[in-house]
Amino acid sequence: MAHIPYLQSIYPLAGESAVDIGAGEGTFSRQLAAEGAKVTAIEIDADKVAWARAHLPADITVKRGVAEKLPLPDASQDLCCMFFSLHHVPKEAQDTAFAEILRVTKPAGRLHIVEPFAYGTMFDVVRFVEDETEVRTHSHAILPQLSERLPLRLRAHEDYTLTRAFDSFDDFAEQIIRIDPARMEVFPDVADEMRAAYENAVEEEAGQRVLRQPCAAYHFEVMGSA
Template sequence: MTEHRPHSATTAMGNRHDYLPAAGRDALLPTYDLLTRTLGVPRVHQRLIDQADLRDDHKILEVGCGTGNLTIMARRSRPAAEVTGADPDPRALSRAERKAHGLPGIRFDRAYGQELPYGDGEFDRALSSLMLHHLDDDVKAPMAAEILRVLRPGGRLHLVDVGGPMTPADGPAARLTLRGHHVAGNLGDNIPRLLREAGFDCTEVATQRHRAMGRVTYYRATRPD
């Protein structure tokens, strides 16, 4: 496991770490998986996996894997693939490892997204789900550059997050979300611009209103050959 430190600390909900725990606070971690199911996150994950066109010969990385739900889903969708989940939260990773116990071809590493401990061009696919809006602005560009680095030429990042073309017209959840500062960097074309500036070719794949998060938007970012 890695022991890298980020370039800046993320603080929220009384967080005392230099990362945001999966549930915001360590004490809330046991409720995290129930909360994500209540919010409909498994459907979001399944749609992201469908878009990623995963293959059995792929090496797949999830950045910011939390308790491992998307990482495990990706592994089960492609039983021969090698799948790695990376996250700075050791408690969340311990939970992920327990859930994946006995499932071959999967591993979890402690790592920050902007300091990934992997070789250049090591992965065919990278996944990111509902994580980017939690990061400090000065971390986002280094993280995008690191994901580009560890993808092979032609490899792809598939990312879903709150934001995109979200407006108050998307409903009460959107209006509430738009009042917070976390989502500001995800609105409009901010995510495609971030990824293009890192060197990706980026396309918005889909966007949909979400009853609990306002709007979620899916992106495909390819490392040029």
């Protein structure tokens, strides 16, 4: 299972206006658009925004912004998505982010959030340079109860596991560590431990060396305005 196939299985995307909040370089924005959605990608990092504008299809709108202040009109989106990005929003700003999501989503629109768990072989290796145990645990604590305090109804929930293939530890480091300056700052001090953890965790599957990241998707319907 992967993010977009699961979302498409419960919510047809063709013709829907969708915003990808915390889009990075637009991997999932591209996949949403491939299913027929009219996509806006929003990202805080200026370098990633520039890359996305240069490389994504022209029909994907790319904007710089944050979840707490979305650069979108009121009631303009059928679907708001956060793929592995909620835990990057500071806890003290998350209520503001949810209020913004409700502001820009149409009545009866949808909110789709996927968050990784603080376990799995991918987590076991990455935690040496970025331990997200607390923020990931917080996300999974609040999301099942979100409809108790916001005008949202949980329509679907699914746990599944993502699989990432890497040619070697050096390939892993290139894809997962060197793209993030904060991770790179820590990496030299933990490189040997991290390499050992990678070799201990990596599995062989269909001729590839893979790490696994369990996650959960929460799919909400907006019941009214904020």
